[in-house]
Amino acid sequence: MVPEALEADAVPGTRVKVRFAGQLVNGWLLERVSESSHPRLAYLEKVVSPEPALAPEIARLARAVADRYAGSLADVLRLAVPPRHARVEKEPQPSPAPDPASPEVGGDPGDPVGWSGYPAGPALLRALADGRAPRAVWSALPGEEWPTRYAEAVAATVAGGRSAVVVVADARDLDRLDSALTTVLGPGRHVQLTSALGPARRYRAFLAARRGRVPVVIGTRAAMFAPVPRIGLVAIWDDGDDLHAEPRAPYPHAREVLLTRAQLAGGAALIGGFARTAEAQLLVETGWAREVTAGRAAVRARMPAIAPTGDDPQLARDPGAATARLPSLAWTVARDALSVDAPVLVQVPRRGYLPAVACATCRTPARCPHCAGPLALPSARGAPVCRWCARVAAAYACPECRGRRLRASVTGARRTAEELGRAFPGVPVRTSGREEVLATVPGGAGLVIATPGAEPVADGGYGAVLLLDSWALLTRADLRAGEEALRRWLAAAALGRPGPAGGRVVVVADGALAPVQALLRWDAGWFAARELAERRELGFPPAVRMASVTGPPAAVAELLAESRLPAEAELLGPVPADGDRERMLVRVPRARAAALAAALHSAAGVRTARKAADPLRLQVDPLTLF
Structure with missing residues (x-):
């Protein structure tokens, strides 16, 4: 019941307080109705703020996401709406919010010239400008200025009188996209929405979108629920990056949230990247989306010359290439690039100096004597340190042979920089990784050692790119x-x-491997189709829907026993998880995904009502299965 004193402020979307079990708890007002079939109703205690922060579209989306991931609506709303900041709400509004379909919000359509390298690219922009809802999986050409292409797609959407939401993985990609949108749309037409902004700035950007003051919101996964009016386009770049997966319950993936949003709102969807995930390939093969790719001639003209070091001709010239960390081909390519004053990028999968060491005599992996964690060397003269408990093992002795000398098992980025600095004296060496991530580097001669995802952009492009330690990724x-x-x-x-x-x-790997073949041909679509076919045959996502239940063995067994799982459900496991916990997997056909999520959510609710002591982690479509 809404008291007369709160009649004006109690509108759908506002934050409220209600008395539940004798306590005042926070809630959302979702809808006002004239009558109720419930015999007794309590009175609404308080309207926290008259600001309708929860848009109806976001409430529907949150309900759909909660149902898909076997979670609760409250958990999803905590992800969707940032905490209230009262001072920001009271800030004066500069001008009345414009109508999303007015010419003030609209603009010039995106320039199709940049998309002309893709046969379906100009048609995609025309469809966005006309207010239609195309769905595309875009494979970007090598060296593509993808932020500009996204800005052009957003401009076409805005020109059609609709809004857009674009999600990227990290702050570096966000800065590039921000710059491109400012150039294409002009300043003040978009806002950034990320959890790193701080409470006041994040809520200010959120309100700018909710009040319809900007037609475009960009950000990391925090932006996937951005409440823009008249949503016309949702887009995500590099959907395979694990940063798109939310680490908090119910663990939604930004790609799936955006696709659900496009489906509910009848909007367009754009999934782009240099690579393609099996999930994106499934959208193409089922006809939900259309692929936007360039012709082979355009790909060959734009891609660098790529060579593996493990194929037969290379091994004939350099027999040591199969075991060498920096084969002669890689060294020669780097030397040639530096000789013409071009930068060289070296990708190393592991950060640090020597992140894993072993006994130099018997090759036994070095483990911490206190917690059995792996030992690492932080520098050339440092003592070994445990990567788990951070204790220093200065007096380490191998438990097998009592030897005290250590050798490298895995070489990190800083050790690689040291080795290459000695190999190419006088050449500046820069590192980019967890401690310091570089956004750009100058275009002159230099070595850039980077971990995956931290590669800076070089002016004019890199003359050579060396992909080392491929076994660390492939195995x-x-x-x-x-x-x-x-x-x-x-x-x-x-x-x-x-x-x-x-x-x-140069990729230091066997050229016969399927990922290496896809790299040599620059054909991410072929590899994604191959991966999807294999997963269909083996019964793995995305060909099926799978959920994991992790926790103490007794609690896992109890939940699964109480769950009314679909008849088609298969139980896989248990497999060991961290500590004394175990993980059980539940697999069902995609057509039974909703039934699986509902059954697990219901059983988890029963455990919560009983106040079960042992916590469980329930996750639908986890990125890691084992």
Whole structure:
């Protein structure tokens, strides 16, 4: 019941307080109705703020996301709406909010010239400008200025009188997209929405979108619920990046949230990247989306010359290439690029100096004597340190042979920089990784050692790109190991110069491997189709829907026993998780995904009502299965 004193402020979308079980709790007012079938109603206690922060479209989306991921609506709303900042709400509004369909909000359509390298590109922009809802999976050309292409797609959407939301993985990509949108749309036409902004700035940007003052919101995964009016386009760049997966319950993925939003609102969807995930390939094969790719002639003209070091001709010339960390081909390519005053990018999968060491005598991996964690060397003269408990093992002795000398098992980025600095004296060496991520580097001769995802953009492109330690990516015990390796390689190789301009890429791997073949041909679509076919055959996502239940064995067994799982459900496991916990997997056909989520959510609710002591982690479509 709404008291008369709160009649004006109690509108749908406002934050309220209600008395529940004798306590005042926070809630959302979703809808006002004239009558109720419930015999007794309590009175609404308080309207926290008259600001309708929760848009009806976002409320529907949050309900759909909660149902899809077997979560609660409250958990999704905590992700969708940032905490209230009262001072920001009271700030004066500069001018009345314009209508989303007015000419003031509209603009010039995106320039189709940049998309002309893709046969379906100009048609995509025309459809966006006409107010239609195209759905596209875009494979970007090597060296593509993808922020500008996204800005052009957003401009076409805004010209059609609609709004757009674009999600990227990290702050570096966001800065590039911000610059491109400012150039194409002009200043003041978009806002950034990320969790790193701080409470006041984030809520101010959120309110600018909610009040319709800007037609475009960009950001990291925090922007996937941005409440823009008349949503016309949702877009995501590099959907395979694990940063798009929300680490808080119910663990939604930004790609799936945006696709659900496009489906509910009848808007357009754009999934872009140099690589392609199996999930994006499934959209293409089912007809939900259309692929936007360039012709082979355009790909060959733009891609650098790529060579592996493990194929037969290379091994005939250099027998040591199969075991060498920096084979002669890679060294020669780097030397040639530096000789013409071009920068060289070296991608190393591991950060640090020597992140894993072993006994130099018997090759036994060095483990911490206190917690059995792996030992690492932080520098050339440092003592070994445990990567788990951070204790220093200065007096380490091998438990097998009592030897005290250590050798490298895995070489990190800083050790690689040290080695290459000695190999090419006088050449400046820069590192880009967790401690310091570089956005750009100058175009002159220099070595850039970077971990995957931290590769800076070089002025004019890199003359050479070396992809080292490929085994560290390809041999991971993960369903997505090959897909992730190709994604990281393509992202680094795309920063190189075209082959006709002297750009070269060397991947230290066997050329017969499928990910390496996809890199050599620059054919992410072929590899994604191959991956999807294999997962269909083996019964793995995205060909099926899968959920994981992680926790103490007794609690996992109890929840699954109480769940009314669909008849088609298969139980896989248990497999060991961290500590004394275990993980069970539940697999169902995609057609039974909703039934699986509902059954698990209901069983989890029963455990919560009973106040079960043992916590469980319930996750639908987890990125990591084992």
